[in-house]
Amino acid sequence: MAGSGTAHLRPGLERSLVVDDLVVEFRVAAGTVHAVSGLNLDLVPGETLGILGESGCGKSSAGRAVMQLPPPTSGTVRLGDTDLTDLKPRAMRKARARMQLVLQDPVSALNPRRKVKDLVVEGLEIWGWGDRNRDTYVDELLTSVGLDPETVREKRPHELSGGQCQRVCIARSLALDPDVLICDEPVSSLDVSVQAQILNLLEQARERFGLSMVFIAHDVAVVKNISDRVLVMYLGKTCEVLPSAGLESAALHPYTRLLLASVPSEADADRAIDPARGGAETTELPSPLDPPSGCRFRTRCPLASELCAAQEPQLRELRPGQFVACHHPERAVEE
């Protein structure tokens, strides 16, 4: 897995977001961290793309680089007809506001010293109110995310629960009527029962505001639930792009299958469990400072061959709509 390619892009369709060959690298004392190495993706209006991967796979860096926060090392990001990568600062800020970000920790994503009624309309204070009336718009926004304006309007973030803070964050993102919403692990810091509230809310918001969404998360079931298409990332590279319907049985990439096998279930008790003595699965994640040659997953892959070390696999369409970057997908099927 962990390859490159553009086979999964859909240049024939109207697209709200196109990311082309995105590279994000950070300089650190020990060298260069290759956080994202050549990510391609596109989004048609109203679509939700899930980006699935473990910590350190570069999914969050990718989300932020798309927002130009900070701008990527290289690669282009096109939002509608605007190429964000060569805009002047003010034009960039203006264009970027058409994309919005929902973050993992809703409490720290809100300025602790400000009140909810000021937080939700921050974007409008920057870009102007148009013909909106401030008070009614605040209430309208809060109501649209399922909050009671009377009780929360005058509160500060620390007086609200995590779920309520995430609702405020979503309201703040929707206030500017964006085209694209990028959600970076928006439910992973929330309790199970609250997760469902937020997932349902995002789904409603997408339909109501006609949004396209990029949903970044590590939980396969959550990503499957909210997405139309899922892109699986490993160490800054794309492993597989596939429709989310039927993903649990259709997945071909060995890494996607490892993720699926790691989902805890009632059946775990029945499986013969060998106490994790060695085996490829216990191999540690390679350092993003010095990623493996060829396919980046090969050090943990049960199917790895010499070819995988020598040559990087490209994304190939193996089934309609399903693109896999692996030299040996047929062996994955046999297993």
Place this chain on the structure above:
Amino acid sequence: MLAPEPVIVRRRDTRAVLLVTGLLLLAAGSALAVWASGTTVLVTLVRMLVLVAGILAAIAGLGRLARAARGKPVDVVFWLAMAWLVLILGAAALAPWLPLGNHDDSVAGLTAPIFAPPGGLGADHPLGTNNYGLDVLARAVFGARTSILVALLAVLIGTVVGGLVGMVSGFVRGTTDRVVGVLSNALLAVPPLILLIALGTVLDPSIRSIAFALSLLTIPSMVRLARANTITVAQREYVLAARALGANRMRLLLREVLPNVVLPVLSLAVVMISVLVVAEASLSFLGIGIEQPTPTWGNMIAEGQGGVMEENPFIVVVPGICLFLTVFSFNLLGERAQKRWDPRSAKL
């Protein structure tokens, strides 16, 4: 999940027990303290120990009474310290209008007794006079005026300049940050007393120039604190969220960063006041600060040099106690403020 900020609640003390033991402690402590300050039976060292023990007992008694009244533990020392601050700041602010004796007119002092011992309330000189016949109480109050004014002015300059420079350099980073870092480290590397003495020889000994010199002591630590807090805040996700909404740098700095940096900076400022009160006193003691006959606590203490203190201890004891209590109180206040507002201890 663990419970937030538990407090110690002892259940066995009833209100009546608190009331009785509190009154007893307060009465016994005050009696002990009064006796120890007046008696000649004991050697000075023992007298001092008994005095301190009496004061501590009285404070413990007050604590119990306050707990009986409020129903929960009260930090009596803190509130006593605040009462002292209100008293001394009030007296300093209103000094010219208070019915006080002669504090700086040494010509008029010729007619007054010199080294008159403290006469107590109602006497002409409640805390005695000095070698020019000037009233010690009046000098202590006017001394507070100078000492505290100098410290406040210096802290104000230091906080505004240091805070702004620190915030901007922490937010902009890059070359600006490196230059500011080198400059503030250089300033920290000079021993403060030597810096002050050097400045004292160059500048005229007015309140304004002393305040300016002292503010140089506070600037580097202010820069560091503001910079460190700004760096933490700038990495917080709400700053990222504001950038995603399209906020420009000025807005980020004023709306997102400043409100979250100003409180820790202010709490350091309060601690700095006490440091500067001491620094000013040291300068005036050495004779390179405010000059006689204008009183400050530092030059008042200096009057005790040359055998005066042995004969007339009150000359040194009065400004000494004022200085001690004021510094102690500002420190308590600053410590409270830091506990409450410094993001490293608060759970924001």
Place this chain on the structure above:
Amino acid sequence: MSTPLLEVVDLRTVFHTTRGDVRAVDGVSFSLMAGETLGLVGESGSGKSVLGRSVMGLITNGATTTVSGQVLLEGTDVHALKPSARRKLWGPAVAMVFQDPMTSLNPVKRVGTHLTETLRRHLRCSRSEATERAVDLLRQVGIPEPARRLAQYPHELSGGMRQRVVIATALACDPRLLIADEPTTALDVTVQKQILDLLGSLVAERNMAMLLVSHDLGAVAGRTDRVQVMYAGRTVESGETRPVFAAPEHPYTEALLASIPQLSHPPHTVLRAIEGNPPDMARPPAGCRFAPRCGRVGEDCTDVLPMLSVVLGPSQREGRREVACHHPVLTDPVLTEELGHGR
């Protein structure tokens, strides 16, 4: 019937705070046999972690905390012991694995030191014996090249390896009871499974009892014999894991299970969210704690606190089931019977 290894009777842990008394654990009872794994599940604030720590004796009576009820570990009441006697239990009788492997290892001590210190303190063995046993322990928890790892510092290991070291340290003195408090929450998805596998096989090999505290229903579902569902400091349902998850009796258990996205569901399935938020434990609602958020709430629910009762309905066939609800999902309330404890 053999005596249980651990018996918890009407345990209450109350924190005295400036906001009033927080009843983090409010009358919980259960027992655990050797070789058995009990799952404690609940959301944050349900009291499951405080319960785990109270069982361990890490939270005990003090100036800010009152613990009442009994925690009988092999017949000894943990909270009645002197602190020094309680510390002697930690290691040989009961050990704990915490959530964050980074903070539960001392960053300036080598992996080997963590292990040999514990071994030498409790087993009073020589340095070389301790080292030998440490290598053996690391091998048992699946760490490759154990001898080399002894000389490494915690930051040189990955999160999963660190958690294995924590587990090895906990196992050093062969405890009879292992309390695992969210042992996989801080780990990556693929590593979580490995750690759960490891814990499962260690429990089976050593005939240990394990208390698995977790918010992850999936993890608990496949790894425990029995499960106890907690809400706002109280047990709402308990029973054998499989039937509880297959046919929950308490509306909270049912709603919690329904709110989790399942891989088997098609995309864009609308989830059944539980509206509202868990109660403030300093001011819990009168009556059933779940009543304000419950879909089956009746008039009695807001006044009368339901007690844990044995269910005599259809789910009874699949092992003993207890539920604290006036209107259980499957069973007619007439068929429940109040238990002798748990008030």
